[in-house]
Amino acid sequence: ADVEKPDIKLSVGGKALLYYLPLTVTEKLGYFKDAGLNVEISDFAGGSQSLQAQIGGSVDVTTGSYEHTIQMQAQGKPLVAVVDLGRYPGIALGIANSRVASYKSIKDLKGMRIGVTAPGSSTNFMVSYLMIKAGLKPEDASFIGVGGGASAVAAMRHGQIDAISNTDPVMSELETAGDIQVIADSRTAEGTNQIYGGPSPAAVLYMRPSFIQANPKTTQALVDALVRGLHWVQSHSPEQIADLMPPEYQGGNKTLYTTAIKKSLAIYSPDGKFDPAACANTLKVLQVFDDKVKAASIDLSKTYDETFVDQAQKSVK
């Protein structure tokens, strides 16, 4: 394939997270290579760092949260999402077993210590959003940044937090081990509907508009490869997917990993297409929490570009 820029730098915040599974699948299957691309993936401690690398121009494209495109538009740094990798945010909220007995509804979160990956992250927003819907204020609970790895598990196991809002594999690990009870789950269509009233895009591939303008063919090649990856995910079993992933991702516990994949499978978009209603959902949530987004008038249509996915539907079988 003749692309303008075969060497692509891609950033991601936590490549091993299931949130970004389609990226690793695509990479492992060699779909980028097939598309004539040589993609170097830089992994960051978190989504915001990987976004900063994008804004700073250190990388060409980023797989990150769709929210970023809205937040950056508000700051005058437009980004455009070109393919949707996840339909549902994949975040779950769980209550510690010791608290389950006294938990009736979201209102009972009041006064709890809630672990989130980082203050100000989407795991934080999801809980805050639920609380607001239930008539609480976000300040009614205290949010503690616990990260997205072993530290999050540790915090819950050692009773340092009463509830946790996190992604997989943390949630699966805690669920499987029986440490928590999940009370809100955006890993499924139904759960996401309950929280947001509809789907809400999660991981997307985004980039600066100038990159798209200068490299339309490269962009198309990237989208094609990722859509192929999404198709592959849809057509294979959790076990097959787990086998494909690098062995070190399984962390020595393949069963857990497979379970986590099974739980998360629904969040991956089957075709990579955007749903305008879902995008509006995301905006709605952000407007509650992000002062800059609230202040700005956001043009949602500029945050994503469907032409490449649509093209990919035709070419990718």
Place this chain on the structure above:
Amino acid sequence: MPQPIGMSDASLAEPRAVAAAAPVALSFDRVTCRFPTRQGRGESYVALRDISLTVGDGEFVSIVGPTGSGKSTLLNLAAGLLRPSEGRVTAFGQPIDGPNRRAGYLSQADALFPWATALDNVTAGLRFRGVSPAEAKARGEDWLVRTGLRGFGDRYPHQMSGGMRKRVALAQTLILDPDIILMDEPFSALDIQTRQLMENELLELWAARRRSVLFITHDLEEAISLSDRVLLLSAGPAAHVIGEYPIDLPRPRDVAEIRLTPAFLDLHRRIWADLKAQVMTAYGQARHG
């Protein structure tokens, strides 16, 4: 406690001939001392070879010898700060292992605590021994007066002159009244007058308590006027005792007056001649050989 040490070997100097019967404070038995030179190459410099000597209990012994012959090394051995490469050193019959607790040592170099005032320096040893601060202060002030440093008690070492620091060190050692006093050129930084005052002070103290003294000096007159016995060390390398001179001048002595007596002058002439020969060897060796 003090016991004479039996030695059967012969050596050039035979100090035991003099002190054998008396109790022995300090005894060197065939002591050799080597220093490694040039790190790693395994070369070594023999500073002292086969030294045997004794200091009787209550005896005042001086050591003279050319510069670099090994006098300080000898004193370090007696203080237990160095270990001999061969042979053994004993204090009151006990082998010395680690700092010699029965000795006070006034070293050639400036060894005051730079972070302590003159008074605190003088009383350091008392405080180590648990003497009450008030008493230590009183005794320290007294020693400052004795060494002519009244009013300088609150000076730090860097605020004092060379001679003043030396006197503080002197007071620091003597205030503890040790059984064995080791002194390495204690008075060389002092002017002649002050030096004589200090010498008399030392003699007075010694006469009163009869401690054993091993004294190093470059000043032959000083050695003779203070000592019971003067030992002459040969030039290095491999220095050894080549001369021993009992000083039979009457006591008590005044160090200034005794220098004018004929007996003194005679002794001085004798030792001087031997010493001169030694220095010429040392210097000739280094300069031409």
Place this chain on the structure above:
Amino acid sequence: MPQPIGMSDASLAEPRAVAAAAPVALSFDRVTCRFPTRQGRGESYVALRDISLTVGDGEFVSIVGPTGSGKSTLLNLAAGLLRPSEGRVTAFGQPIDGPNRRAGYLSQADALFPWATALDNVTAGLRFRGVSPAEAKARGEDWLVRTGLRGFGDRYPHQMSGGMRKRVALAQTLILDPDIILMDEPFSALDIQTRQLMENELLELWAARRRSVLFITHDLEEAISLSDRVLLLSAGPAAHVIGEYPIDLPRPRDVAEIRLTPAFLDLHRRIWADLKAQVMTAYGQARHG
């Protein structure tokens, strides 16, 4: 270049009477020097008060005085390492500001570079002046021989005896052949024999190049046998020059022999009496008052 400095004030000692006509290497004009004591309390100690003295070009001047009187302070002023609190110090007519580049200074304390071998210490000044390493080495070796240290060139300071280090420092200063030589008790760590050898070496050198020398010593005999003029400093605080003794002994001199001449003994007796009085004051002050 060398110019006499006009001074109109009177002072106790009148050194200019002797040296006024000759060119002047070093001149102190009503110099007072105070040291702050006790940080922060604003007290101060007057070490020198109102000192006026000169050293003529090519003259050999010695300073004697009780310990702690301010001799080293005087030399530090001449070296430009201290600034006077009042008055001014000039070298060859130029006010001294910062280290006196025309002077070589052998300090009382051990000032060798601990990280350099004896040879490197001796040649340090040459290397600072950009002399080629080969030449510096050759001249350094020569000076090691002159100071009786042949074969010790590769020793580090901590591997040498006190007297050896002093001789290295001597060579370090003299190898540069400075116009003004400042020496603070250079020979007090040496035994008498070595000391006389070094003294003769110094005299020889001085006779050959006629440098100006300001020399501090505690040994009055040494002062007399070497100098053109001996200055006597009073006891501190507020020390000043209280005596000045031109030494009219014939040159060249042998330091050992000249001590036996009647002229020498006469001078010695005179200065000694004055010095003794000074020391007694100093000691009495500190001890009793």
Place this chain on the structure above:
Amino acid sequence: MAEPQRKPTGGVSRLTLLGLRLAVLVGLLAAWHLGVRWGLLDPFFFSTPEDVIARTWTDLGHAEIYRHLWVTSVETLLAFATGTAGGIALGFWLGLSPIASQVLDPYVKAANALPRVVLAPIFALWLGLGIWSKVALGFSLVFFIVFFNVYQGIKEVSPVVLANARMLGASRRQLMTAVYLPSALSWVFSSLHTAVGFALVGAVVGEYLGSAAGLGYRIHQAEGVFDTVGVFSGMLILTIFVIAVDALVSRIEARFLVWRPEAAGRTDAA
């Protein structure tokens, strides 16, 4: 009443000094401002000095910030105190016991090389998410800095002075307090200046990695919503805080080291 002066350089008046310091500050701010103005610095990453100062000013007017500052201060000071005490203790032990030092040497060095950020979860695990896990992180930085300096300081003790103290009859304990400690003090203080900064870094990074309060938490929160002004204003407050603590260290240092000669002191003191 001029005292003998040592060097022509050295003293400038307090006022000049303040002026020069301000000049540097203004220069830095101007460079920052112009850098942003001229497009050399992207305000997304660097914000602008005027915004940062304005934000800091408003923040300092609210009680909220003081709660965070209080948490961070407590953590910093605890980390500083425990790290210093630990470093001094181990430094002394290994400095005085050649065998222990040779045996433990590789382990100390290895421990120093462990990336603390990776250890943060373990600290959180053992010590909870409260202040103690942050203190531990700060400790693990401060400790090694102080340790290595104390250890070296012990080795640098003048053998002559040491031998003298031994001959004067000092016990091991007394050697420690009367010789090793005062002699090593300038090493200790040198390390403390570095350590103050690192104690704060440890506390803030600890908060950043997981906490419910503190300046690091605030910075992290600001970063999460890409609020650069908030990030920089947090750092500005940190900076002011650490300068205050360091001034305290300097004052204590001056108090302890009165006995030292000034820079170009006497030349007859050995």
Place this chain on the structure above:
Amino acid sequence: MAEPQRKPTGGVSRLTLLGLRLAVLVGLLAAWHLGVRWGLLDPFFFSTPEDVIARTWTDLGHAEIYRHLWVTSVETLLAFATGTAGGIALGFWLGLSPIASQVLDPYVKAANALPRVVLAPIFALWLGLGIWSKVALGFSLVFFIVFFNVYQGIKEVSPVVLANARMLGASRRQLMTAVYLPSALSWVFSSLHTAVGFALVGAVVGEYLGSAAGLGYRIHQAEGVFDTVGVFSGMLILTIFVIAVDALVSRIEARFLVWRPEAAGRTDAA
């Protein structure tokens, strides 16, 4: 051929030493093992020593690890070299220029207190995602440690020796090379021992925060999927690496400091 010995303590034979060190290592491993065995340590967080060693062993058998190790080594050594050079240079400048040091003092201290983790995005912005942003992070740690020690080392130069060099005609430059540098060397080396560790920490944390290769990258990956064995095995490899580098520093140190008396040396040397 016994040389005069200084202290009864001190030398143990190389073999005993090795034995003792091994004993400590075995002790640590046993404690770890038993801790896990007896349920004091949760293997989820601590893994087990046998697993870690086994994993390290397999890893070391594959080429993959060497690529990561190579990246990390290059970053570490660059951070170490540049940080040391920078710290020494600034230390000398401020040490020798009292005005500059007084003016810049608060800024240096403030800079030292900035949390580097927060700055990582700015480093990435300026220096890209390659090794240089990691080098910058390591630099920012090493630099201050070396700086503070060099600065103090300069202040500790013996005034007597300094005056002597001045009188011997040393120019400013020569004073630097002939007096300040050799005199400050033990301070410099002391800081280097700390700095080696921090250079590595900087590199690893940099990788951990965002990179495509290196041991920090591997550790991050392992941590994200609860692969404790991988995390610890990465740290083990780090440790081995830093001990090797530190041994090198010690060797160079011994070479430079031949002139020093041993611990309990002469008592007539001033």
